[in-house]
Amino acid sequence: MIKVLLVDDESWNRDIVRTFGSWEELGMEVAAEAEDGIEALRYMQELRPQIVITDMRMPGADGVTLMNQLHQHYPAVKIIVISGYDDFKYAQNALRYGAVDYLLKPIDPKELNAVLHKCRQELEAASREPDSLGLDMDVSFSLTACKQRLRVHFNELHVDGVAAALQEVRRELERNGVTQSGTLHQVARELLLLLRELMRSNALEEDGQIAQITPDVLASCANTADFLMKQYAYNLELLVKQRKFKNKLNLDEIRQYIEHHFAEAVTLEGLARAFFVSKEYLSKVFKQEYGRGVTDYILHLRMEQAKTWLADERIPIKTVAEMSGYEDVAYFYRVFKKYYGIAPGEMRKNTQV
Structure with a gap:
């Protein structure tokens, strides 16, 4: 059952x-x-x-x-x-x-x-996948930093960054002497789940393809890393074609992308690279269209969402910070107070009055 x-x-x-x-x-x-x-x-x-x-x-x-x-x-x-x-x-x-x-x-x-x-x-x-075993929490935890880097590099179409992150996974596995196919299967499965998530968030769910994990993939750390690189590279190439060969820059698409990813490490430089324009041009036309620069727009979204979540006292302030894209709670406090002129805790008290 x-x-x-x-x-x-x-x-x-x-x-x-x-x-x-x-x-x-x-x-x-x-x-x-x-x-x-x-x-x-x-x-x-x-x-x-x-x-x-x-x-x-x-x-x-x-x-x-x-x-x-x-x-x-x-x-x-x-x-x-x-x-x-x-x-x-x-x-x-x-x-x-x-x-x-x-x-x-x-x-x-x-x-x-x-x-x-x-x-x-x-x-x-x-x-039904080969060698499907229970999850090892230590393996999952060890992949956390890699997943964060892969998410940023994929969204910014940074092929070399994706390759470097996956090669680091391979080196870490080899340093730890991993030979068990069960562990390699877990690594492959978790990073493919991440790839599916990235494909969905970039509208690639229908066009993209992900191959099945086979015994050959689990034969060695190198095989697993090479398999993952091929899956990420193939779907990155599809995303590049989707973005690069459009007739003109679609600012509404960029705005929607920002609104979907504002809690991640979105930057002007990364957006410019992801949508194949110069950061100077993107900054100029985005501000003309929406009245705010890209960086200010991202900050505005984060602060507005944070303010909304703070109104619910059941949501811990640390969680509000994380959901708004700030892992460092102290930094979140500083940014929030600079933006609103009041600390998050004070804002919460005022909304409860």
């Missing part, structure tokens, strides 16, 4: 999901229920569920915090987000952590079971 974990601080919401799910028909069971992200992570270690259905707004460790941890340490787990209509933007940003889908409250039984069926199909497909 496929194990499912329900995460919601309100028991009646969990009751609804448990009642509406066609568990037996889908070959699933609700293995446990948690009231917040911390309790959910304990169940992840104890029970190893394959599907997590989580609400977004919970006291303590909320849905974003939970999804961040699942994304890092349990990347193969299927996540379904439950969100109220007013939380849509909040949930939408959280989906960058790899959720299968989101469901709006009140939950429609047909939609719930359709998403569960989709999860089952994906899990069955993954189980």
